Amino acid sequence: MRCPINLFIALLFGLCALSAQADDADAEVTVYKAIQFAKPDNFPLTLDIYVPKTGKKTYPVLVVYHGGGWLINNNSIMNDFATKIARDGDMVVANMNYRLLVDQNNSVTMNQIVEDAFGGLLWVKDHIAQYGGDPARVAITGDSAGGHLTAMILLRGRQLESDGFAGDSLGFNPSYLPAGKTAEQVAQEDGLKVQAAVLSYAGFDLYTRAALGNFETDKNSFWKFANAEARGLFGNHINVKDNGDYYRAVSPIYFVPKASEYKLPPQFVHVGSLDTATPPAAAQRYVDLLKAARQPVEYKVYPNKNHAYLDNGCNWAGSCFERDALWPVGDIIKFLNKTLEN
Numbered sequence: 001m002r003c004p005i006n007l008f009i010a011l012l013f014g015l016c017a018l019s020a021q022a023d024d025a026d027a028e029v030t031v032y033k034a035i036q037f038a039k040p041d042n043f044p045l046t047l048d049i050y051v052p053k054t055g056k057k058t059y060p061v062l063v064v065y066h067g068g069g070w071l072i073n074n075n076s077i078m079n080d081f082a083t084k085i086a087r088d089g090d091m092v093v094a095n096m097n098y099r100l101l102v103d104q105n106n107s108v109t110m111n112q113i114v115e116d117a118f119g120g121l122l123w124v125k126d127h128i129a130q131y132g133g134d135p136a137r138v139a140i141t142g143d144s145a146g147g148h149l150t151a152m153i154l155l156r157g158r159q160l161e162s163d164g165f166a167g168d169s170l171g172f173n174p175s176y177l178p179a180g181k182t183a184e185q186v187a188q189e190d191g192l193k194v195q196a197a198v199l200s201y202a203g204f205d206l207y208t209r210a211a212l213g214n215f216e217t218d219k220n221s222f223w224k225f226a227n228a229e230a231r232g233l234f235g236n237h238i239n240v241k242d243n244g245d246y247y248r249a250v251s252p253i254y255f256v257p258k259a260s261e262y263k264l265p266p267q268f269v270h271v272g273s274l275d276t277a278t279p280p281a282a283a284q285r286y287v288d289l290l291k292a293a294r295q296p297v298e299y300k301v302y303p304n305k306n307h308a309y310l311d312n313g314c315n316w317a318g319s320c321f322e323r324d325a326l327w328p329v330g331d332i333i334k335f336l337n338k339t340l341e342n
Contacts, residue, residue: 037123050086050093060340061133067144092133119175139196147202151252157192196339211240272305
């Protein structure tokens with residue numbers, strides 16, 4: 001259950017229950033639970049796969065990254081969303097986990113979270129055909145912090161390096177790599193390329209909004225909720241004043257390419273008009289950059305909706321899935337049907 005919060009980093013937060021057993025989401029969807037896709041530093045990373053029971057030979061695929069401010073939550077917060085997309089959208093859904101900052105004794109860094117998101121997508125592309133998914137028709141989506149990770153795939157998914165952030169160029173080494181391939185080879189092949197993306201009330205700029213705010217201090221009460229001591233996104237020896245390049249490297253807003261240099265897939269960006277955690281102005285800035293770069297984008301502000309309207313149940317923001325998600329989910333399905341058609 002989520003709690004009210006006025007901080008920007010409420011961004012993304014909510015409390016959720018763990019879901020551990022395999023089951024059917026409903027009579028129309030089969031769910032494969034807790035499939036391990038990687039084990040960075042002996043930390044198991046899992047996903048759930050939702051498959052419609054409509055009997056098609058192959059389905060388009062949607063990969064989902066949950067929100068939670070990179071501090072709390074797991075993929076179960078998106079169970080209702082994943083079920084509805086699989087059932088009503090007639091597509092295979094991969095609902096992903098990734099490490100949180102507080103995992104591994106509160107030592108995980110933001111670039112490692114991004115590497116988990118990258119690795120999860122690469123695993124899906126390698127294995128989703130076993131579940132009826134078409135690896136040539138893959139879209140990605142995420143809400144709040146998950147929206148940030150979705151944008152990172154689009155805008156930083158070619159900055160792959162085997163040494164990760166250890167070198168001066170601050171690249172990413174995915175937690176999962178296809179057999180026999182290095183991070184550099186995946187980058188050269190554009191292995192993280194997708195056919196469409198949906199960014200739901202996403203975070204875009206950790207440099208100016210999170211790092212320069214209170215995220216890394218005990219004023220962000222969600223460190224307490226996560227039972228962890230507040231610290232920097234990259235540990236206590238890296239800070240935004242002296243190491244701004246680290247923070248910009250994980251802020252997708254700084255890396256929108258011109259379409260003449262690299263064509264991004266179509267994007268659907270949406271946010272609620274009442275959202276103060278990831279406000280419409282932030283989404284509008286990102287959309288304006290895409291349009292200026294001649295990248296394909298659709299944008300919608302939903303009137304009288306707050307943050308986190310795609311999460312299960314009802315939450316701190318006053319959003320309830322059954323009431324507030326139906327209109328946006330319908331639009332998401334229409335967008336995906338249009339962009340992922342054969």
